[in-house]
Amino acid sequence: MDIITKTLFVMELAEYEKVSDQVKIAQRDLEQDGFSKNPFFHGIIAEVPEHLKSKEDSCMYFFTGHTKVGYSLYFYTYSSWKGRAVYMEDLYVMPEFRGKGIGKALMSKVSQLGLAAGCTQLNFTVLDWNKSSLDFYLKQGCWDVTSDLGYHCMRCEGDALEHLAQGGL
Amino acid sequence: MRFTICAAKPEDCKDIARMIMELAVYEKMPDQVKISHKELERDGFGPNPFYQCLVAEVPEEHKSKDGHTKVGYALFFYTYSTWKGRTVYMEDLYVMPEYRGKGMGKALIATVAKVAKEQHCVRLQFSVLDWNKPSLDFYLSKGAEDLTAKEGWHFLRFHGIALDNLAQEAP
Numbered sequence: 001m002d003i004i005t006k007t008l009f010v011m012e013l014a015e016y017e018k019v020s021d022q023v024k025i026a027q028r029d030l031e032q033d034g035f036s037k038n039p040f041f042h043g044i045i046a047e048v049p050e051h052l053k054s055k056e057d058s059c060m061y062f063f064t065g066h067t068k069v070g071y072s073l074y075f076y077t078y079s080s081w082k083g084r085a086v087y088m089e090d091l092y093v094m095p096e097f098r099g100k101g102i103g104k105a106l107m108s109k110v111s112q113l114g115l116a117a118g119c120t121q122l123n124f125t126v127l128d129w130n131k132s133s134l135d136f137y138l139k140q141g142c143w144d145v146t147s148d149l150g151y152h153c154m155r156c157e158g159d160a161l162e163h164l165a166q167g168g169l
Numbered sequence: 170m171r172f173t174i175c176a177a178k179p180e181d182c183k184d185i186a187r188m189i190m191e192l193a194v195y196e197k198m199p200d201q202v203k204i205s206h207k208e209l210e211r212d213g214f215g216p217n218p219f220y221q222c223l224v225a226e227v228p229e230e231h232k233s234k235d236g237h238t239k240v241g242y243a244l245f246f247y248t249y250s251t252w253k254g255r256t257v258y259m260e261d262l263y264v265m266p267e268y269r270g271k272g273m274g275k276a277l278i279a280t281v282a283k284v285a286k287e288q289h290c291v292r293l294q295f296s297v298l299d300w301n302k303p304s305l306d307f308y309l310s311k312g313a314e315d316l317t318a319k320e321g322w323h324f325l326r327f328h329g330i331a332l333d334n335l336a337q338e339a340p
Contacts, residue, residue: 033255038217041249078220078246080189080261082328083204084212090251108339111327115336120203121328122335128321141331146323150299153316153324156282157253157292160312164293165286167279 041089044109046070046102054096069097072106076117085121086114103136125153170231170271174280177222177242179214182206184239185222192263196298220246223280225264225273233267240268243277247288256292257285274307296324 033040047068054066070093077087088110093102111122122142126133138144145151156164177185186206193199212219225241232238241264248258259281264273278293285293297304297315309315316322327335 033249040247040255073249073251075247075249076219077248077258078212078244078260080244081193081198081202081204083208084219087248089249104338105340108335108337111332111336112339115332120332121326122332123324123326125322126325128323134323134325137325140327140335142325142327144323145326146317151296151324152299152305152318153294153322154297154308154313155292155294155316156308156311156313160314161282161286161291161293164279164311165282167275167282 041073041075042113043071043073044106044113046093046097046106048097054094066094069094070102070106072110074110074114076114076119077123079121082120084117084119085123086110086117086119088122088124091124104140107140170227170268172225172227172240172268172271172273172276174223174225174273174276177213177224179210181222181224181239182209182213184237185209185224185242185244187237188239188242188263188265189244189261191265192261195263196301220244220260221284223277225268225277227268233265237265240265241273241277243281245281245284247290248294250292253291255288255290256294257281257288257290259293259295262295275311278311 034043045068050067052067054064054069071090072088072092073090074086074088077085079085088107091103091106093106107122114122123145124137126137128134134144146153183206186204186209190199190202193202213222221244223243224239226239229238233240242261243259243263244261245257245259248256250256259278262274262278262281264277282293295308295313297308299305305315
């Protein structure tokens with residue numbers, strides 16, 4: 001995987017989700033954590049032929065001349081009810097390449113790899129205002145576990161995580 | 170009451186499977202549990218385990234009315250945030266009802282957090298059912314944030330036939 005392209009994609013996706021100030025990792029973190037003996041994540045890249053390379057500039061980042069135009073980052077997780085599962089952390093296609101089936105192809109590939117590894121679920125999250133993504137996913141046959149069953153995503157980080165860890169045995 | 174929190178061993182899987190079912194009953198979804206101690210043994214104790222597990226144990230003199238000394242567990246695994254790096258996801262946290270209120274739940278989650286910090290993880294994430302007020306209150310009191318309420322994140326899932334159909338379209 002092209003780490004420089006991947007790092008820039010992460011920034012583009014964060015821009016789209018309006019939270020680019022939240023991105024704290026760098027290229028070296030992705031290299032170390034994705035390509036060691038027990039990687040924390042796996043990734044796939046969508047690439048177009050040279051004659052279809054990107055033409056448009058994208059907000060703060062200048063993305064002309066790229067053939068790597070989309071990616072998905074995923075990792076294996078575990079359901080105590082169903083066993084092995086795969087979690088898709090990111091799915092992204094550069095704006096000028098959308099509507100061509102690339103997003104669907106990336107997601108299908110993650111599903112295929114997950115099934116091959118013995119997984120029975122593909123899980124991910126979507127922001128509730130992101131109607132275009134929600135519609136895309138629901139159209140593919142997934143279901144909204146938060147709306148249907150009432151599961152809320154919870155997180156501890158920073159000082160809260162430190163205080164919590166200090167109580168560990 | 171004295172208790173210990175230790176990393177699970179393969180022989181703990183029958184107790185863990187028992188408690189997984191008890192938690193599913195509490196969450197009102199016992200028919201959703203499809204794996205047994207065999208899958209837990211296979212998937213948790215190989216060279217690349219899919220999960221880690223901690224077990225809370227009491228001495229023999231405090232065993233449960235059914236004779237169990239393994240009375241709580243936390244099951245978790247490593248995940249990744251493309252914004253922040255290494256993270257931990259706590260899939261389950263459970264203490265048998267007769268052992269609650271003695272600090273075991275807090276000790277289990279604190280030990281997960283400690284392991285997470287040792288592995289340079291910057292977040293501990295998990296999910297809670299919106300009607301589960303005792304658990305929500307417990308987590309919020311420990312400084313957790315409810316990202317669904319605060320930022321609008323929803324969990325989505327493909328499984329069964331929808332997952333098969335999606336995979337068949339892969340290039």
